[in-house]
Amino acid sequence: MSLSPSPETKLTAERIGMVFKRDGNSTNVLRDINLTVGRGEFLCVLGPSGCGKSTLLNTMAGFLSPTSGEIRIDGEAVRGPDPRRIFVFQERGVFPWLTVEGNIGFGLFKLSRAEREQRIAHYVQLVGLEGFQKAYPAELSGGMKQRLEVARALAVNPDMLFLDEPFGALDSITRLTMRRELLRIWEAEKNTIIFVTHDIDEAVQLADRVAVMSDRPATIQQIVEIDIAHPRDIGSARYLELRHGIFDQLGLAHKV
Amino acid sequence: MSLLVRLRPVAFVAALLVIWQVAVSLSPVHILPGPWEVVGGIVDLIQHGLLLKYVVASLFRVTWGFTLAAVLAIPAGLTIGWYGRAEMALNPIVQILRPISPLAWIPIAILWFGVGDLASIFLIFVGCFFPLVLTAINAVQSVPAVYVNAGRNFGLSPAALVYRVLYPAVIPQLLVGLRITLGVAWLVVVAAEMIAVNSGLGFLIVDARNAGNRYDLVVAGMVIIGLIGLLLDLGMRSLEKVKSLRWSYSEE
Numbered sequence: 001m002s003l004s005p006s007p008e009t010k011l012t013a014e015r016i017g018m019v020f021k022r023d024g025n026s027t028n029v030l031r032d033i034n035l036t037v038g039r040g041e042f043l044c045v046l047g048p049s050g051c052g053k054s055t056l057l058n059t060m061a062g063f064l065s066p067t068s069g070e071i072r073i074d075g076e077a078v079r080g081p082d083p084r085r086i087f088v089f090q091e092r093g094v095f096p097w098l099t100v101e102g103n104i105g106f107g108l109f110k111l112s113r114a115e116r117e118q119r120i121a122h123y124v125q126l127v128g129l130e131g132f133q134k135a136y137p138a139e140l141s142g143g144m145k146q147r148l149e150v151a152r153a154l155a156v157n158p159d160m161l162f163l164d165e166p167f168g169a170l171d172s173i174t175r176l177t178m179r180r181e182l183l184r185i186w187e188a189e190k191n192t193i194i195f196v197t198h199d200i201d202e203a204v205q206l207a208d209r210v211a212v213m214s215d216r217p218a219t220i221q222q223i224v225e226i227d228i229a230h231p232r233d234i235g236s237a238r239y240l241e242l243r244h245g246i247f248d249q250l251g252l253a254h255k256v
Numbered sequence: 257m258s259l260l261v262r263l264r265p266v267a268f269v270a271a272l273l274v275i276w277q278v279a280v281s282l283s284p285v286h287i288l289p290g291p292w293e294v295v296g297g298i299v300d301l302i303q304h305g306l307l308l309k310y311v312v313a314s315l316f317r318v319t320w321g322f323t324l325a326a327v328l329a330i331p332a333g334l335t336i337g338w339y340g341r342a343e344m345a346l347n348p349i350v351q352i353l354r355p356i357s358p359l360a361w362i363p364i365a366i367l368w369f370g371v372g373d374l375a376s377i378f379l380i381f382v383g384c385f386f387p388l389v390l391t392a393i394n395a396v397q398s399v400p401a402v403y404v405n406a407g408r409n410f411g412l413s414p415a416a417l418v419y420r421v422l423y424p425a426v427i428p429q430l431l432v433g434l435r436i437t438l439g440v441a442w443l444v445v446v447a448a449e450m451i452a453v454n455s456g457l458g459f460l461i462v463d464a465r466n467a468g469n470r471y472d473l474v475v476a477g478m479v480i481i482g483l484i485g486l487l488l489d490l491g492m493r494s495l496e497k498v499k500s501l502r503w504s505y506s507e508e
Contacts (some may be wrong), residue, residue: 023377063405093402096422106420126467156410 010160010192011037011060016069018055018219028217029055030066035220041195042186044203046246047213053196054164056218061087061162080143083107085160086153087103094137094149100124101133103148107156123151126185143174147181154189163195167202179205183230201248204243205232211223212249222249289472297476306460310477311484314445314456317373318463321380322441329385330430333392334422343475350389358444362451376448376456383444384437390496391433428496435492442485457481 018030029052037043046182047053048059060063060071062080071078081087086107094103104123108116127147137145146166153161163182167175183206186193197203203210207226214221224246228238265308273291280290289297301307336342361382362375399422407421449458457477464473 061409063408081405081409081411083409087405089402089406092400093406095403095406095421095424097427109416126343208258 008039009036010039010041010073011035011194012072013060014057014069014072016056016066016071018059018064019067029217030059031217032178033069033218033220033236037194038208040190040192042195042208043207044207044210045194045213046197046200046203047198047218048215048250049198050216051213053198053213054220056213057087057162057164057194057196059205061085063087063133070113084158084161085154086156086158087162087164088149088153088166089164094152096137096146099134099136100129100140100148103137103152104155105154115159119155126154126188127151141174143171143178144205145180146170150182150185154185154191158191160192163193165197166198168197175202180208180231182206187230198245199208200243201234204239204246205234210246212246224249283483289475293472294475294479297389297470297472298480299477301460301473307480310455310457310460313453313485314449314458317376317448317453318380318438318441318445320328320378321445322384322438324377325381325384325388325437325441326434329388332390333389334396334426336389337393337396338422350386354386354390355387357438359447362448365448366452369456371452375452376445379448380441380444380453383440387437387440388433391430391437392426395429395433396422398429399425431492431496433498435489435496438488439485442481442488446481457484 007108013033013035014076016030016033017028020027020029033056045053048065055064059066059079060073062085064080066208087093095106098106101120101124104120105116106237108119111119120133124130127150129144129147129151140148146169167178170178179202182193195203195206204226210224210226211220212222213219221255224242226242228236228242232239250255276288277290277292280288298307301310336346358379361379365375365378369378372475403421403425404417407417412420444462445456446458449456450462453459454463457480461474461477464470464477
């Protein structure tokens with residue numbers, strides 16, 4: 001696996017600014033964000049809660065239009081959500097009225113029945129939900145719902161995934177398992193992943209590069225390259241060095 | 257043990273009937289017919305072929321008034337709730353019309369439709385329409401944005417978004433609203449029939465009193481109304497148990 005960002009560019013964000021206006025007050029959320037993401041890259045956007053990293057992800061996915069600047073994916077300006085790029089919410093995003101199979105098959109309405117069933121079976125197995133095909137989300141644990149949502153996203157073969165603190169609601173053991181699962185899936189499917197988190201360890205364990213956000217109005221303060229091959233030894237000197245470096249960066253920005 | 261538990265409500269009703277019968281027979285003045293007289297009244301109605309005729313007449317009006325209201329109010333409410341601007345424009349009108357009792361519409365119903373089925377169907381319609389509009393508005397506004405965003409993300413057309421995301425998301429709340437509203441319709445039909453028509457269970461009650469103070473028939477009519485109301489409610493509740501509709505109830 002390449003350690004540096006792929007030479008081929010997947011996404012560019014140019015001078016992205018975002019101002020929310022509500023009741024006559026305007027809040028400056030994003031300011032002058034410039035970012036380039038390589039094809040097949042795993043990028044973590046790291047910052048404290050409420051700093052605007054979720055807003056940035058929503059503009060990349062096309063759910064919000066930036067007040068200024070432009071986001072381009074594969075050279076085309078983003079105008080709205082697109083099935084080639086799937087946004088994974090925390091496990092809140094699965095449809096409670098559909099079974100596991102129904103959820104995974106949700107985006108496969110253009111396929112023939114046979115193809116759809118084959119695809120569903122494949123992703124049920126990939127995320128380890130065998131035996132729960134007919135179960136409703138209310139019958140699943142938080143971790144299973146999260147895997148279900150990832151499976152639903154992967155089933156449509158997206159070339160990009162946007163993940164918004166996807167493991168935030170899970171207990172710490174499940175979270176570790178899910179990180180390992182996500183890396184396994186990413187290595188198999190080779191999608192470009194943009195992963196938003198407020199957890200430094202999560203970012204350093206997963207990403208090729210970590211974009212550290214400043215406080216509001218958020219801008220990218222530093223991009224840290226994580227030059228450790230997977231599977232990463234989280235006790236290694238290099239890991240701790242990178243982790244401490246980012247910690248200092250955040251401390252400088254947010255004065256914990 | 258479970259048989260005993262199941263028999264408990266039956267035993268309780270039986271005890272109440274006994275107390276009713278005893279109280280009536282001990283009372284020096286005739287304040288109420290006893291249960292036996294009421295049973296006699298019901299038998300009387302069956303023998304004259306009136307019971308079925310009146311029940312059918314009342315259910316006919318409720319079915320039409322309720323169905324018309326549901327068919328018009330639910331799409332209207334969903335649309336109003338979906339488009340914020342429509343809600344701002346229409347909300348004041350709905351809020352003013354809603355607290356007006358459907359019974360206040362009786363004179364206008366008779367003016368427009370005369371004495372007959374149409375007037376009472378109209379009254380039931382009015383009684384059901386506004387609560388259903390509000391239920392539908394609330395239902396669509398409480399759909400979490402993540403569901404709509406996820407639907408859009410997978411490239412659903414607007415029609416598919418309504419059919420595959422909005423509709424299943426609002427159905428549980430709509431079912432609760434429909435159940436409550438059907439109860440309202442059943443209340444309104446009795447009142448409407450007391451004034452606007454000459455058949456049905458409401459008419460039976462007024463007619464029995466006017467035509468010779470047949471209080472056994474009055475109470476018989478009340479008992480039948482109660483029983484049918486219970487059956488309607490049980491019918492709507494059984495819809496809520498359908499597995500694919502049950503998701504919002506099982507998730508606590």
